[in-house]
Amino acid sequence: MTAPDQLIGVTGASGALGGRVAARLATAGAAQRLVVRDAARAPQLGGAEVRAAPGGYADHAGLTEALAGVHTLLLVSAAESETRADEHRSAVAAAAAAGVAHVVYLSFLGAAADATFTLARDHDATEAAIRATGVPFTFLRDSLYADFVPGMVGADGVLRGPAGSGRVAPVARDDVADAAAAVLLDPATHAGATYDLTGPEALTLAEACAVMAQFSGLPLQYHAEELQEAFESRMGPDVADFEIDAWVTSYLAIREGELDIVSPAVRTLAGHEPLGLLEVLERRPGCLDHVTAR
Template identity: 50%
Template sequence: MTPVIAVTGASGAIGGRVARRLAEKGMATRLVGRDPGRLPELVGAVKAPGAAFGDGGAMRAALDGAEGMLMVSAHESPGRVQEHITAVDAAVAAGVRRIVYVSFLGAAPDAAFTFARDHWHTEQYIRGTGLAYTFLRDSLYLSGLAAMAGPDGVIRGPAGDGRVSGVAHDDIADVATAVLMEEGHDGLAYDVTGPVALTLADVAAELSRVTGREITYLPETREEAFASRAGYGAEEWEVTGWVSSYEAIAAGEMATVADTVPRLTGHPAQSFAAYLAAHPRAYRHLMP
């Protein structure tokens, strides 16, 4: 019998891509999400009953029969680590033997980027379960780099002259698919990055090139960054996450360039320029 792979977040940007790739390769999958109605229709895929990470009983039922699990991290929230713990416990109870967890570059208990700390705590918990595991520590998404520029054409943040090795969703999905389908990845953590690390001035220059308007990078202090985001009405923990992502760039925590994408997929990692050429919607908010 073909082992079943559970794919969480299967209606999302990463989980959906991985689910489609596994289906194309003839793998048996169990698609997991909050709303089964949003899950894709794929050959060889079974849609699990709706389940959120924080609902242990529902997650256990959703994962029943799966041997492996792609665990796409939950949306940022103050309780995200506990949600992850509940989902991992459900996986253990359901008999899952292996977890491939989508983590973050530079995950550490004292990471400048506060959300990266969540990933470290989740990794540590998974390590303690006795399950086989692989961690995919992704850099910032290339789509996120494009979104850093506001409609006024300015990227604002306390990133200094630091660099970020942004990565495409497609490359992450290709790596995850390879890891899920192959042996030899247990107990490893892979940095998943783009081919180069860019300053935010470089990001602005690329956006200027494709939009035909001047896009600029304005370095801020931490205080200025909080002030410029005060009008969004977001909670303090969320604003802190936004601001600290720039601070992590300044600290060099996102500058790592790894060969994981070409080594595991056989193709080069997508550059920011290539991403923008293929995804004009990513910078639509900057167009007249």
């Protein structure tokens, strides 16, 4: 277990995932530092101190200062951008410079230099940067968040994407937070380990729509787009090319079977079964209110 004097750092603590982890650490009575861009947005948690790094991961000097004294760090992925891989490398270098003794990185399932999903390649680059520092690490490779699946459905009740009949086992953010907190509280046990965090069942997107239809009573359906159709449907004046590529290739990764993984890691780390898609929906009763099709 983490010694009482071993400070845990949590980046992204004002966000949905980092905030969940910080809350769990507070409940466990852990000493933690919440590292955020804006201190005013940090959650108010007992036993937690707050340090702001307004420049984010790209601000090597500011982040190094904010991480001084941190023993174990949860590195939450930065917002998706064309520079995210560089931002992550800057954050990793800052952690090493600050003397962080263990980095727990929230990566993505199937992270690899040749992954179909373009953002999974960025995660692979970040993992490589962490390994290169020589700092002990643990990689948590999340599947697609189950919490995001309802938002993939359009207002017309159709989930569109070129995933074909491929499968994915979406994972609840609550389960990721439980697993991450367990690792942060006992980092030495998990040094050098890589865990795939998934839900309990791999579903096609048609099956996911059926689950959401069962939950909501709405006539939801999946439309398996062709590749060109997928690119064209995402294009717009305010959409960057990297966003289109990421969106389309996330579906292609499902089609190619790269996310067809069901792992016991949530059970192993968190000590309970992972939530299924229906259970996640039941915790978010208004998650399909944007659908106007009736």
